[in-house]
Amino acid sequence: MRVLGTLRVHRFHYLMMLPGLVLAGMFVFYPIFAAMFYAMHDWSGFTAQKIFVGFGNFLDLFLDPIFWNAFGRSIVFLVGTVPLQMAISLVLAMVLNMQLLKLSTFFRTMIFLPVVTPVAVIGIVWTFLLSPFNGPVNGLLLDLGLVSQPIDFLGSTQTVMPSVVGVYVWKWLGITLIYWLAALQTVPDEVYDAARLDNCKGHRLAFYVVLPIIKPFALAILLISSVAALNVFPLIMSMTNGGPFFGSEVMEIFIYRTAFAADDGSIPQLGYAAAAGVLFGAVLLGLTALQALAARRTRMATAGTKA
Amino acid sequence: MIARLSPKRIVFGDHAPSLRITLTSAILALLCLVWIYPFLWMVSTSLKSNMEMFANPGLIPQDFMWDNYRRAWVEANMGRYFFNTLIVTAGSVFLVTVSTAMLGYVLGRYRFPGRTTFFVAFVATVFIPQGFTIIPVFELLSMMGLSSNLFGLTLATSGHAMVVFVVLFAGYFSQLPKELEEAARVEGITFFKIFWYVMLPLARPMVVTVVIMQVLHAWNDFLLPLVITLANPAIRTLSVGIYAFKGEQSIDWTGMSAAATISIVPVVILFVLLQRYFINGLAGAVKG
Structure with missing residues (x-):
């Protein structure tokens, strides 16, 4: 009776949430549980036959060096791109935020252009630009005399990750730039006026006056950028397919290759791929929890100074 | 002058x-x-x-x-892929914006049993990357018979990115003042009409944010359309179509560049025209 009563009182609330909850149920929550279920089975995905193996897949993963390499590369990618992207865009945002600079809207548009370009296009265009055969980048390096032989940026295991990181930062720099600019807009003009009176300018103004004010935004930007940097599949897939010799195989490529057996014609292992996804997801969830905890502490600290 | x-x-x-x-x-x-x-x-x-x-x-x-350009549009089917992408983008923007606004509105403004559970569930899944859920999503669509058509692709494209938007909407709605809503309720306006005519217009900045972010997401999406169109090349999106160019034995670089240009022109024009909204919309994501 009480349940029915609650349902009646809040019927409009539940009704209004229904479309969103159905969508989320199908594509957010159900997949998480389904992935855990698949992860405990030996299953190719083509046959109906699923063999329950319990934690067998996870044990295999722990001993699979290809999995750990892919895992490590995802982390390297995250650590390689996010700080670089945030730092460069912060400096640019501070320059573009100068009120005397009349062309900043134009410059901002140019820098934002890669953001609105589909990733697959970017991957393919850069494959050619970085090509060792007639690629413009190598052409320039050769003309300047910086190298004597063309560099096979995407074809060698040493240069492939830095190249992909570089292209990623180029692609998404515009969006972090917008975030920083939004943060800088919240700095009141009076602050700059006061700083001028105290003859504080240049890097001292940036470090001791502006940065502390926009610090609370840094965490939000860090979070959004980190989420984005984990979804790097399209860029790497369209540039290298994870190659050469798995040299750029990040977690998502590993999952895709294992689940759908893209190239090598081996048997797809959906269960194994799902287990990899679950393990990776669990680690990320742990990281999120840590970050949330850190965020809470910072917020409490700032609330303390305000009060 | x-x-x-x-x-x-x-x-x-x-x-x-x-x-x-x-x-x-x-x-x-x-x-x-x-x-x-x-x-x-x-x-x-x-x-x-x-x-x-x-x-x-x-x-x-x-x-x-x-x-x-003729080769890319006609022979490489870019024309068709273009319209596929347009349908998926427009459809998912509509679905996502309406459903997450309603969900966020209720979660952000009302207290009812189950609210905390829903809220925690959404916040906890923000970090789950696409690669994690792609296999069950594909299986689910197969079960429903939607694994190789545009409707299925539109649905999945909407579902995949919605979590962040729910959290953003809930945050935005929770800080709007109560007076307007109460005045409307005194006038005897129904719950749904209050949302549609009073509260949603007030949340316009956040609506713009969500629309822009979803447009970027749908136009850029790759893993999902790649998996879903494996069996049915006719419903490929532009991203997958251009990728397929590369897969063929000899690469037609100039045709591919034409195809790539076709695929970026609409978003670039949209961006230049609506630049103010793009910038303010994205800024809204960090300002909250």
Whole structure:
């Protein structure tokens, strides 16, 4: 009776949430549980036959060096791109935020252009630009005399990750730039006026006056950028397919290759791929929890100074 | 009017010319030129012949080969992929915006049993990457018979990115004042009408944010359309179509550049026209 009563009182609330909850149920929550279920089975995905193996897949993963390499590369990618992207865009945002600079809207548009370009296009265009055969980048390096032989940026295991990181930062720099600019807009003009009176300018103004004010935004930007940097599949897939010799195989490529057996014609292992996804997801969830905890502490600290 | 448009005016505005501004502008201009070089290269290549492309590294083509565009549009099916992408983008923007706004509104403004559970569930899943859920999503669509059509792709594209939007909407709605809503309720306006005519218009900045972010997401999405269109190439999106170009034995670079140009022109035009909304919308994501 009480349940029915609650349902009646809040019927409009539940009704209004229904479309969103159905969508989320199908594509957010159900997949998480389904992935855990698949992860405990030996299953190719083509046959109906699923063999329950319990934690067998996870044990295999722990001993699979290809999995750990892919895992490590995802982390390297995250650590390689996010700080670089945030730092460069912060400096640019501070320059573009100068009120005397009349062309900043134009410059901002140019820098934002890669953001609105589909990733697959970017991957393919850069494959050619970085090509060792007639690629413009190598052409320039050769003309300047910086190298004597063309560099096979995407074809060698040493240069492939830095190249992909570089292209990623180029692609998404515009969006972090917008975030920083939004943060800088919240700095009141009076602050700059006061700083001028105290003859504080240049890097001292940036470090001791502006940065502390926009610090609370840094965490939000860090979070959004980190989420984005984990979804790097399209860029790497369209540039290298994870190659050469798995040299750029990040977690998502590993999952895709294992689940759908893209190239090598081996048997797809959906269960194994799902287990990899679950393990990776669990680690990320742990990281999120840590970050949330850190965020809470910072917020409490700032609330303390305000009060 | 003429004085307004002089180069000096564009660079310095009403201020006296200064060396620092000139230098900064010049450096930035150079940087931007390098920055957008890949686009210049792409457009230039799309107008060259396959032979000229390797022989002439300059940006100005000798003769303009418009045939590349015909080849990309007709033979490589870019025309069809273009409309597929348009349908998926428009459909998912509508679905996502309406459903997450309603969900966020209720979660952000009302107390009812189960609210905390839903809220925690949404916040906890923000970090789950696509690669994690792609297999069950594909299985689910297969079970429903939607695994190889545009409707299934639109649904999945909507579902995949919605979590962040729910959290953003809930946050935005929770800080709007109560008075308007109460006044409307006194007038006897129904719950749904209050949301649609009173609260949703108030949340316009956040609606813009969500629309823009979803457009970018749908136009950029790759893993999901790649998996879903494996069995049915006719419903490929532009991203997958261009990727397929690369898979064929000999790469038709100029045709591919034409196809790539086709795929970026609509978003670039949209961006330049609606730039203010893009910028404010994205800024809304961090300002909360």
